[in-house]
Amino acid sequence: MNLSDFDFTLPPDLIAQEGLAVRDQARMLVVRPSGPFEHGGVRDLLNHFSRGDVVVINDTRVSRARLIGRKETGGKADCLIVSDLNSGEEKDVLLRGKAFKTGSTLTFEGPDGVTLSAKITQWLGGAKYKAMFSDASLIERCARLPLPPYIKKNLSEETRYQTVYAKQEGSLAAPTAGLHFTPQLMQELKDKGVVFAPVTLHVGLGTFAPIRTENLEEVELHTEYFSVNPETRNVINLALKEKRRIFAVGTTSVRCLESAMDGSWEGWTRLFIYPGYKFKMPWAGMLTNFHLPKSSLLLLVAALTGWERILPAYLEAIERKYRFYSLGDAMLILRGI
Template identity: 45%
Template structure:
């Protein structure tokens, strides 16, 4: 299958540069896989499509202010560092820019020297391994020196760090937000609970896969970067009960989807487990864990549009996206939302 099969025309001005002031004021495009056409709603209308017994699965990962700007200790050259994931104590896998200036043994200094790092390894994909040194608590130092790692297509500065976090973000470790969850407010989640909709949490720390464009011509040749996930006993039990009662599991975002599908693929049901997943979902993959999906609008030829095409069918997705472009929906991280049932 060709990457070009997932291409579509997307005017650059439709890539949202800033978040809406009200999280749940986004537009919502509703696609029913068993019907023709789509419906155009606002995000709070999602209540019309959910019912008692349904279970929303949210990714509670928390984005680190993972972008750091430092200088080389020997030359003073400026180096940008993006933390991807923690390997052990103060050892992290990172991306650097420009990467060619960072070799094993390169020392970097951040801020006024309150944080330093030395490169101890180079990964196959071009990432680097850094050992950090500092006084105090690393996450407090990072909070002072780091910036939110917004995707490269967003040119505007983010006025409030928390606007790139979900309201339920808890487990620190992501290099990017699970953006489908950005539309939920605490008030909306409470309304859904009062309707009888169940809320479950999983964790997947978003890593390099989010920042790597597809660089091959054939879908099957693309390799996903592994990301850490976790499901606890409470969530596993709840999801198995929902399935047993023939109620719907609706994942919020592609990260939740990949976590749920990984666990069911590997174990045949939901269990309490942690691990690394490099699952790559594309047609004709048949989703075994989910019955519905809430997601943002994705970029052409991305692994994300391949995933939703596997769930809803490529033709239906591309037709819905064509209509979304015509209706000037806002795309990607700070954009509008889509409900697929």
């Protein structure tokens, strides 16, 4: 099984550049183990989730970690902070463009006129450097949310790239399946008896990084922090004991709990899930978006329900002009267990 087996052609005009005005008005394609695919909307979750179902959500919050400024020469400086924003004045950063000189200074300005500078202190290889910021407390005022490279438009509202239940700061990308929920939809599901169980997995650079190894057994993902709080542990354990259905909202929720099932409820994971993986959780299904070809996210979806089922679903979604990627439409996978 090779990476090139998980490819498809996507027309560029189907890559969503902005979210819908009302989050839960997105379309949703339903994939069952067999039979025709079903076409509807995200609010149809009210018909698919039942009393007692547990829905696992990732409550990570996207950090304002991207800075756009100037070099000393006047050229553009595009900086992504990849270390903890609360870790002091010196940060690990990724800088786009030609090589930057150690000792040079970058300058950034916030919308309120505040100025922040960063001196490059060390080259760490590739596009990664260490930089000493003049005042790390000003980063929040000068920075913006990092967006995936395939989104070319600036968002009119940054909150559109945060889930309504985002709580734990630390991600470089949103857990995008969760972007479809509104407070009203969540309350309606709770009123029906559905239980939401928050976990935390801070989405890192691996979400944007393409897989470069053809042999899937040789793939290594970037490490990402995960945590499952005691209340959610109790909810999951009780649901398992009572044999109630457990659903995941997004691939990050799956990876978080699958990582926790290895014996630790908190830590760092580089778990790579691809077809052939033996799931530890008896997932009843997953709500997810439509993912990039040959991506780790697509491979996880294929592992959950089979590539022979997912590829025809993607081709039908393309034919019916579903909106793809982070700000696009949704897919509900029902495993029938």
